[in-house]
């Protein structure tokens with residue numbers, strides 16, 4: 001959690017956002033803000049609407065109702081201005097797989113109008129901290145999933161963005177890399193930027209997030225600091241996982257599922 005003084009400046013505003021795909025109400029009226037200097041975590045079960053929400057912030061999806069603003073701008077109208085200030089790590093890597101990381105970073109430098117030498121030096125430094133320097137000249141398609149993810153993370157950092165938006169950035173990363181990415185998130189806010197990220201790793205969210213928004217079935221079911229969320233559930237001493245399962249009304253169903261699985265796997269005689 002960042003120790004810097006928080007600003008009330010809203011970097012992201014999501015206001016009564018709805019996004020429907022045909023009959024499917026993927027996002028059904030979500031409101032939250034991300035302030036300068038804060039790490040905001042989006043949590044929610046699979047299919048809750050996190051990626052859909054994030055994509056509207058990048059202008060990759062158009063809202064059905066409601067609106068979003070990033071840096072006070074409309075992502076659909078001011079896409080270029082916004083993208084200059086955002087580093088985006090997509091759920092599924094959007095990177096050019098036929099290139100090597102070095103070629104990709106050079107390409108990013110050229111399209112973003114960045115100094116090539118500085119970008120190369122920065123890319124090398126980040127790739128080294130993520131334990132992937134040895135893959136600089138290997139075609140991205142041939143890299144392991146985790147190493148592809150590292151390339152995507154480095155790509156998002158090269159232009160020194162004010163806002164980092166990362167959709168499940170820790171997916172598939174080893175323990176050492178998770179530690180480094182957590183540090184990147186903290187440094188991003190220490191230098192005055194902001195981070196909006198989604199994750200399924202409750203310990204990471206509890207440790208890093210200044211505020212958390214919990215989404216379930218396209219709706220926010222809890223928002224605030226971990227302590228504020230805990231108060232909402234009346235579960236003194238609960239960790240974020242317990243608070244999350246309560247707010248998403250999964251705590252009882254998960255216990256039933258586990259009991260059934262135990263009976264099915266082990267037979268009724270082995271229940272513990």
Ligand SMILES: Nc1ncnc2c1ncn2[C@@H]1O[C@H](COP(=O)(O)OP(=O)(O)OP(=O)(O)O)[C@@H](O)[C@H]1O
Pocket residue numbers: 021024025026044045046047048049050051052053091
């Ligand atoms: N292009 C689409 N067409 C139809 N339905 C979609 C589309 N994109 C998303 N959905 C549906 O919208 C819902 C929300 O999906 P979304 O990807 O936002 O979930 P998520 O919270 O990111 O889940 P996960 O944790 O699995 O990444 C899901 O039911 C999904 O199937």
Ligand SMILES: [Mg+2]
Pocket residue numbers: 050051052091167
């Ligand atoms: Mg998703």
